[in-house]
Amino acid sequence: xxxxxxxxxxxxxxxxxxxxxxxxxxxxxxxxxxxxxxxxxxxxxxxxxxxxxxxxxxxxxxxxxxxxxxxxxxxxxxxxxxxxxxxxxxxxxxxxxxxxxxxxxxxxxxxxxxxxxxxxxxxxxxxxxxxxxxxxxxxxxxxxxxxxxxxxxxxxxxxxxxxxxxxxxxxxxxxxxxxxxxxxxxxxxxxxxxxxxxxxxxxxxxxxxxxxxxxxxxxx
Amino acid sequence: xxxxxxxxxxxxxxxxxxxxxxxxxxxxxxxxxxxxxxxxxxxxxxxxxxxxxxxxxxxxxxxxxxxxxxxxxxxxxxxxxxxxxxxxxxxxxxxxxxxxxxxxxxxxxxxxxxxxxxxxxxxxxxxxxxxxxxxxxxxxxxxxxxxxxxxxxxxxxxxxxxxxxxxxxxxxxxxxxxxxxxxxxxxxxxxxxxxxxxxxxxxxxxxxxxxxxxxxxxxxxxxxxxxxxxxxxxxxxxxxxxxxxxxxxxxxxxxxxxxxxxxxxxxxxxxxxxxxxxxxxxxxxxxxxxxxxxxxxxxxxxxxxxxxxxxxxxxxxxxxxxxxxxxxxxxxxxxxxxxxxxxxxxxxxxxxxxxxxxxxxxxxxxxxxxxxxxxxxxxxxxxxxxxxxxxxxxxxxxxxxxxxxxxxxxxxxxxxxxxxxxxxxxxxxxxxxxxxxxxxxxxxxxxxxxxxxxxxxxxxxxxxxxxxxxxxxxxxxxxxxxxxxxxxxxxxxxxxxxxxxxxxxxxxxxxxxxxxxxxxxxxxxxxxxxxxxxxxxxxxxxxxxxxxxxxxxxxxxx
Numbered sequence: 001x002x003x004x005x006x007x008x009x010x011x012x013x014x015x016x017x018x019x020x021x022x023x024x025x026x027x028x029x030x031x032x033x034x035x036x037x038x039x040x041x042x043x044x045x046x047x048x049x050x051x052x053x054x055x056x057x058x059x060x061x062x063x064x065x066x067x068x069x070x071x072x073x074x075x076x077x078x079x080x081x082x083x084x085x086x087x088x089x090x091x092x093x094x095x096x097x098x099x100x101x102x103x104x105x106x107x108x109x110x111x112x113x114x115x116x117x118x119x120x121x122x123x124x125x126x127x128x129x130x131x132x133x134x135x136x137x138x139x140x141x142x143x144x145x146x147x148x149x150x151x152x153x154x155x156x157x158x159x160x161x162x163x164x165x166x167x168x169x170x171x172x173x174x175x176x177x178x179x180x181x182x183x184x185x186x187x188x189x190x191x192x193x194x195x196x197x198x199x200x201x202x203x204x205x206x207x208x209x210x211x212x213x214x215x216x217x218x219x220x
Numbered sequence: 221x222x223x224x225x226x227x228x229x230x231x232x233x234x235x236x237x238x239x240x241x242x243x244x245x246x247x248x249x250x251x252x253x254x255x256x257x258x259x260x261x262x263x264x265x266x267x268x269x270x271x272x273x274x275x276x277x278x279x280x281x282x283x284x285x286x287x288x289x290x291x292x293x294x295x296x297x298x299x300x301x302x303x304x305x306x307x308x309x310x311x312x313x314x315x316x317x318x319x320x321x322x323x324x325x326x327x328x329x330x331x332x333x334x335x336x337x338x339x340x341x342x343x344x345x346x347x348x349x350x351x352x353x354x355x356x357x358x359x360x361x362x363x364x365x366x367x368x369x370x371x372x373x374x375x376x377x378x379x380x381x382x383x384x385x386x387x388x389x390x391x392x393x394x395x396x397x398x399x400x401x402x403x404x405x406x407x408x409x410x411x412x413x414x415x416x417x418x419x420x421x422x423x424x425x426x427x428x429x430x431x432x433x434x435x436x437x438x439x440x441x442x443x444x445x446x447x448x449x450x451x452x453x454x455x456x457x458x459x460x461x462x463x464x465x466x467x468x469x470x471x472x473x474x475x476x477x478x479x480x481x482x483x484x485x486x487x488x489x490x491x492x493x494x495x496x497x498x499x500x501x502x503x504x505x506x507x508x509x510x511x512x513x514x515x516x517x518x519x520x521x522x523x524x525x526x527x528x529x530x531x532x533x534x535x536x537x538x539x540x541x542x543x544x545x546x547x548x549x550x551x552x553x554x555x556x557x558x559x560x561x562x563x564x565x566x567x568x569x570x571x572x573x574x575x576x577x578x579x580x581x582x583x584x585x586x587x588x589x590x591x592x593x594x595x596x597x598x599x600x601x602x603x604x605x606x607x608x609x610x611x612x613x614x615x616x617x618x619x620x621x622x623x624x625x626x627x628x629x630x631x632x633x634x635x636x637x638x639x640x641x642x643x644x645x646x647x648x649x650x651x652x653x654x655x656x657x658x659x660x661x662x663x664x665x666x667x668x669x670x671x672x673x674x675x676x677x678x679x680x681x682x683x684x685x686x687x688x689x690x691x692x693x694x695x696x697x698x699x700x701x702x703x704x705x706x707x708x709x710x711x712x713x714x715x716x717x718x719x720x721x722x723x724x725x726x727x728x729x730x731x732x733x734x735x736x737x738x739x740x741x742x743x744x745x746x747x748x749x750x751x752x753x754x755x756x757x758x759x760x761x762x763x764x765x766x767x768x769x770x771x772x773x774x775x776x777x778x
Contacts, residue, residue, distance in 0.1 A: 046295065050288045057287045062280050075283060082291040087298060154274045172240065173275035179242045198236035201271050208274070 034098040042089055049089070053082050056099060059175075060106055066158055066170045067110045077113050081106035103175075104185045107167060157207040165200035172197055230254060235261060239268045 034055070040048035057078060064074035064081075084105050085092075092101055158166055164186075171177040171185060182197075183190045230250075237243050238251045255262045 046292055049295070050292050053288045053291050054286070058280075058283055061283045061287075065281060066278065071281070071284070075285065075287065078283075079287045079290050079294075082287060083294045083298075086291065086295045150274070151278050154278060158275070169275060173272055174278070179237075179240070194237050194242065195233050197240070198233045201236055201268055204275075205267060205271055208271075 038089065038092060038098055041086070049082075049086050052098065056102065057082070059099075060102065063103075063170055063174055064106060064110060066155065066174060067107075067163075067167060068113065069159055073113065077106065077110050080109045080113070084109060100181060100184060103171075104187075107185055110167075111163065153208065153211050157204055157211065160207055161200060161203055164196060165203055168193065168197050169200045169204065230261075232261070232264065235265050236268055239265060239272060 032051075034052065037048045037052045037055075041052065060078045060081065061074055064077045065071060068074040068077045081102060085102050088105075092098065158169065161169070167186060168182060171182045177185065179190050179193045179197075182188070182193045186193070188196070234243065234247055234251050234254075238248065243251060251261075255265060
């Protein structure tokens with residue numbers, strides 16, 4: 001039945017690269033798994049949920065930043081997603097990864113917030129997001145400026161894409177999600193993920209070309 | 221195909237998946253062979269890799285605040301509110317909303333025709349619970365502009381409503397008695413009615429309905445709450461974002477303030493699709509909406525109900541389908557929340573499907589042109605529409621014949637390729653994903669992307685579930701106020717009528733929109749027993765006046 005199909009769907013995982021990424025702000029010993037924290041939170045331990053928030057907030061924030069546009073929107077969207085996740089914690093099944101489940105919620109939060117916002121996430125907002133990025137201290141000043149400018153342009157080009165294309169690119173490139181995980185998060189068939197991702201890339205390429213000119217094919 | 225090999229059928233998509241390492245061994249071999257012989261393909265791969273690197277190299281930022289503080293504060297507040305509201309407002313016991321459904325006939329017991337009713341739940345979160353209201357309040361400072369707009373809106377609404385406070389039943393009744401309705405704020409017509417149904421509730425017990433009428437609504441007697449007067453439930457009826465009805469009693473009118481509040485907090489709304497087939501008229505089911513943040517969880521919540529359902533019923537939600545911009549009015553009228561909603565009925569014998577037909581009946585003749593536009597923007601092929609909307613017995617009806625097959629992946633790809641990602645309505649039957657082993661069974665379903673419909677048509681689509689008498693009353697009101705340009709519902713199927721003769725009145729539902737058709741005795745009995753019907757109302761879009769009210773410019777001007 002569909003229930004089982006849904007459960008199977010939820011088993012989709014992030015790629016190894018993403019799944020193995022250590023928590024950036026872990027407040028718990030690594031030995032404590034997400035599942036254990038979820039269980040504790042369900043039992044009423046809010047601090048356990050706080051640990052989950054701490055574990056994933058930076059990562060989710062960075063993803064939302066590329067989707068929501070501005071830093072503030074991204075932080076708010078991430079917070080909303082965590083709150084929604086908490087309120088629905090009882091419905092979280094152990095056969096799904098917490099982060100996968102959280103991401104699905106977050107994507108929907110982003111969509112909802114975006115719709116509420118009168119203007120679309122603007123290029124200005126996108127630039128704001130990119131403009132506040134910390135400098136890369138390892139690069140020489142001149143290189144850094146170029147890198148910053150390029151990052152800003154990539155960010156802007158991403159912001160110009162439609163929601164569907166932007167989301168799928170961010171999930172793939174920034175989160176390293178497997179096609180299967182993307183399919184789960186965005187609720188698409190894997191085949192659609194593949195085709196959409198390809199089209200999203202072509203669109204992004206075209207936008208960057210228009211920014212940089214045809215003579216600059218080397219995007220990286 | 222790459223440009224250098226325009227005549228072959230090599231799919232460049234493979235190159236993208238190759239870069240991602242998402243190919244099968246056979247596909248990978250194919251691509252590698254291609255790369256050796258096609259410099260353009262190799263160049264594209266390089267380009268895709270560069271693109272990938274460019275995104276990956278976007279700098280990671282650090283949060284300027286620890287979200288734990290805000291998150292825990294919000295959840296604590298939510299918990300406190302929930303506790304304060306008491307157990308009466310919370311779903312306490314496992315419920316089985318399919319109890320009524322199981323009374324129906326098995327799909328396969330009757331052959332041939334099926335009547336499908338598209339049912340869109342768009343409860344505008346009238347019942348956003350107190351937690352959400354608390355959140356809305358908490359966020360006032362952060363969302364000053366939105367609140368300012370809301371206040372501006374409410375100021376417009378209340379005087380127009382002729383009541384400074386929540387419109388009471390009596391006030392509504394009084395409005396009903398007025399010869400002319402009070403002036404309606406432009407665009408408010410989009411708020412005609414919403415209904416929420418507890419996804420977990422036993423059918424007929426606490427499947428709460430709400431009819432949110434504009435304060436000028438002429439509320440007939442039938443619409444008065446049977447159990448609790450509106451005054452007893454001030455503010456917002458408690459329907460959570462996933463459609464769970466916390467306060468269970470039949471027939472609560474939500475007031476205008478509630479609607480405004482729901483627009484204010486802008487929280488995700490429960491959207492769902494129900495599907496009825498005429499054979500047993502009981503296959504209603506709801507699929508939580510993809511665009512709701514609750515989607516994943518509400519799907520999970522819904523799963524037990526699905527498990528309890530007859531084998532022929534499946535549940536599903538579809539993702540994506542995001543309309544990227546909305547008219548200003550839509551932000552109020554429908555909240556811009558709904559995207560793809562889906563209902564499907566699985567397990568039907570495939571052989572019967574080609575004979576299946578859906579009959580939609582337009583509630584108002586004046587809506588024909590708009591509905592035709594709706595169809596034109598939909599994914600329904602002309603061949604499925606048949607003769608189109610035609611007159612039958614003084615009413616406008618549309619018969620649809622489903623396609624012989626439907627492949628979502630292929631369809632998505634097609635739309636993607638054509639740059640037509642937006643479509644508003646699907647009607648299909650397809651090999652049943654829920655019963656892959658049963659090749660002879662198909663799934664009959666409908667999908668409607670209401671966000672797209674709103675965007676394309678500027679209309680508000682609101683699903684109403686109510687008793688036949690209430691539906692009639694709402695339709696009458698809509699006609700009177702010329703709010704609805706169309707409403708669709710399932711026509712009675714002859715087989716259903718035949719079935720009903722032998723299977724008691726409870727299975728028989730009155731043709732809801734036939735306001736001019738007096739209910740039969742049995743139908744009246746059905747209505748009295750709180751049997752509900754589902755009707756999709758398509759309401760006139762917000763007027764420019766309301767759009768300007770809600771537009772950012774207006775907020776800033778203020």
